[in-house]
Amino acid sequence: EPEVTQTPSHQVTQMGQEVILRCVPISNHLYFYWYRQILGQKVEFLVSFYNNEISEKSEIFDDQFSVERPDGSNFTLKIRSTKLEDSAMYFCASSEDLGLAGEKGNEQFFGPGTRLTVL
Amino acid sequence: LAKTTQPISMDSYEGQEVNITCSHNNIATNDYITWYQQFPSQGPRFIIQGYKTKVTNEVASLFIPADRKSSTLSLPRVSLSDTAVYYCLVGYGGATNKLIFGTGTLLAVQP
Numbered sequence: 631e632p633e634v635t636q637t638p639s640h641q642v643t644q645m646g647q648e649v650i651l652r653c654v655p656i657s658n659h660l661y662f663y664w665y666r667q668i669l670g671q672k673v674e675f676l677v678s679f680y681n682n683e684i685s686e687k688s689e690i691f692d693d694q695f696s697v698e699r700p701d702g703s704n705f706t707l708k709i710r711s712t713k714l715e716d717s718a719m720y721f722c723a724s725s726e727d728l729g730l731a732g733e734k735g736n737e738q739f740f741g742p743g744t745r746l747t748v749l
Numbered sequence: 750l751a752k753t754t755q756p757i758s759m760d761s762y763e764g765q766e767v768n769i770t771c772s773h774n775n776i777a778t779n780d781y782i783t784w785y786q787q788f789p790s791q792g793p794r795f796i797i798q799g800y801k802t803k804v805t806n807e808v809a810s811l812f813i814p815a816d817r818k819s820s821t822l823s824l825p826r827v828s829l830s831d832t833a834v835y836y837c838l839v840g841y842g843g844a845t846n847k848l849i850f851g852t853g854t855l856l857a858v859q860p
Contacts, residue, residue, distance in 0.1 A: 634792075661846060673793060673836075673850040686847055721792045725846060738848060740792025 634741035653722030771837030
């Protein structure tokens with residue numbers, strides 16, 4: 631069964647450093663997402679991406695964040711200057727298309743996550 | 750997006766049927782109801798989705814009454830491996846597909 635993969639599984643960085651989290655979505659999917667989950671808290675939407683541009687972003691996704699699809703397979707999240715409060719699990723997800731909720735295409739497939747620790 | 754309310758936690762024993770109810774009083778006409786499951790340190794996983802009445806797949810059933818102001822996820826004969834957080838989400842795909850997660854229900858299955 632196809633799956634979303636993410637690398638690295640765990641990233642430790644110093645405050646102020648740049649990090650790039652990598653994701654390989656499922657190959658025939660067209661929509662890509664990043665979510666984060668601070669330890670003990672709920673999963674939060676960051677950004678959605680379609681046709682090489684951001685479709686929607688949350689208030690969390692400020693100027694320190696950016697996303698890119700540098701080639702046909704990878705989808706990356708960059709944090710320009712990390713802060714302590716960026717420490718969290720970051721999940722990448724993908725879906726076939728938007729469609730109507732209730733159709734198969736609406737299902738989002740999540741990767742295993744990258745645990746980011748900012749010291 | 751409709752606000753959802755579900756129990757913070759539930760306990761069950763292996764082999765029992767578990768029903769988790771979610772309230773969504775302000776669900777909109779176009780909204781669908783989706784349930785995700787999350788194990789510790791893993792990404793959420795889609796379980797089931799429905800609009801009205803009953804939907805069943807290989808892992809769960811989803812019951813939605815006529816007024817659609819609530820829904821019940823039913824897990825038949827749970828096992829220890831079903832211990833996880835279960836999220837009820839209500840929303841419409843349409844032009845936006847972001848998922849808004851609440852705090853979910855922590856289901857603890859005991860032997």
